[in-house]
Amino acid sequence: MISILRSLWGVFLHAFRRRVTHRYPDEPMPLPPRWRGRIVLTRDPDGGERCVACYLCAVACPVHCIALQATEDASGRRFPEWFRINFSRCIFCGYCEEACPTYAIQLTPDFEMSECERKNLVYEKEDLLIAGMGKVPGYHYYRVAGVAIEGKGKGEAENERPPVDVRGLLP
């Protein structure tokens, strides 16, 4: 009898406790910045595409949801002609982000991408490309890489020594 009254009182006191429910759509979910959500393609500080269409992400993807076609522009920069991620297959493992040598493909803290139709989950390049630099500000692949493009020859990148003249070396 006493224990019943005590538990009644204990339950009544719960009226003054904080509620554990998170009212999600009304209050946004606080997500950590490294949350693996919607995948984006970032740009370098000059606004050019970071992606060099190396296919490493497509290879790393365990569910093969990434597809792209490489091409090259007049200045010699490689870029994807088209880039397609099928988010109905994507498992948000982040392997593409790890595989990417140029920090182009990145996962963002956003999971609100539900669609009524499955085909709407196939994102094309214009859906994936964002205006900013994502999680790696200031990084410019062509400035630090040794690959030659128009306006920047061999050995002109940051921290790069001039190329060795292999014919000039004496045995």
Added chain:
Amino acid sequence: MIEIVAVLAFAVTMSAMLTWVERRLLGLWQDRYGPNRVGPFGMLQPVADMIKILTKEDWVPPFADRAVFVLAPAVAVAASLLSFAIVPFAPGIGIADLNIGVLFFLAMSSLGIYSVLLGGWASNSKYSLIGSLRASAQMLSYEVFMGLSLVGVVAMAGTFNLREIVEAQRKLWFVVPQFLGFVIFTIAGIAETRRLPFDLPEAEAELVAGFHTEYSGMKFGMFFVGEYAGMTLISAMIVTLFFGGWLGPWLPPIAWFLIKLFAFLGFFILLRATLPRLRYDQLMAFGWKVMLPLALANVVVTGGVLLAARGL
């Protein structure tokens, strides 16, 4: 006539809103929100439920006894609503001023058994039958000392008329001299309305839904209207018989009545939030071996004290 409509509207609205109140309060006591999407604080949830339940397919199983199957939920609601005729809300507010109000209430609450029994029987299904058998056994046993627990009140007030019983509490609410009667009546009332921890007839965990397993649509809803109306009624009776009905300082009488009524409704819901369901044999043993002797002892002691006081 206006009073009849008003009381009827009050009873039906109460039973509809109680579904919302119960879910919100359960949520509050379980550290969550409960329905809060429809309207302010989810207050329109009963309306949404009503629309849903009225537009649902109203299906009578082919193996059921059709006439009785349809009749049972109507009995549930009718028995609960009829009892509201004798509830004295405030001086001048109330439908009937019966001089046998207490007996009328007991009779109507006994009639409520028929809805459960017939509903379970007409469904022609095992779960329903077991549920209805449990319900009728439970309600019959708890009816016995529900009546006995009121004998003390009736003896002290010297009348069966509910208004005069309320007036007799002007000096002292009957909950003080009749505390045992109050406890017994409350427990019996919870069992009568098949609320937790005495909800064995419904027992979702073991009997699907007990006697209303086969019901759907508004027939199912009628059972719930009946249950919540019964809950309101029991609270109203506790307030009237033990807590001085409309009596109270400063506020108008009807306000006092409603405040007390809602306090007990909240208590009923708190009981549901706290206590687990009894086992069936525990329920029966508790009723016959504990409550009945206590109720009888209460009658004897009250009668003895009253007689002694009169003799002196």
